Amino acid sequence: IEAETSTEKDSDSTLVVYSPNPEDLIEETVPAFEEKYGIKVDLVQASTGELFKKAEAEKESPVADVIFGGSYALFSSNENLFE
Numbered sequence: 001i002e003a004e005t006s007t008e009k010d011s012d013s014t015l016v017v018y019s020p021n022p023e024d025l026i027e028e029t030v031p032a033f034e035e036k037y038g039i040k041v042d043l044v045q046a047s048t049g050e051l052f053k054k055a056e057a058e059k060e061s062p063v064a065d066v067i068f069g070g071s072y073a074l075f076s077s078n079e080n081l082f083e
Helices: 006-012 023-037 048-057 072-076
Strands: 014-019 040-045
Touching: 014 048, 023 040, 048 072
Parallel strands: 014 040
Antiparallel strands: none
16 A cells, blocks of 8 residues: 655655554564664554455555555455555
8 A cells, every 4th residue: 555655755764554463473573674674663453354444445545555464365355455
């Protein structure tokens, strides 16, 4: 999901991530990503279904850059939400 233009994204170095993953996985991956790439993660956690409903509601003006986690079935049945 595209949230901002690349110029806007470069200026604030923040990645908006929607994730249904468990807390222990998030606690391991997000800080490691931020340290390695110098990009702050703005994390929104909820169930997979809730996150896809949110992405659908925001499709005209997306907020999330990526959805990290979730079922293949939901991704494949919602391809119109992704670039």
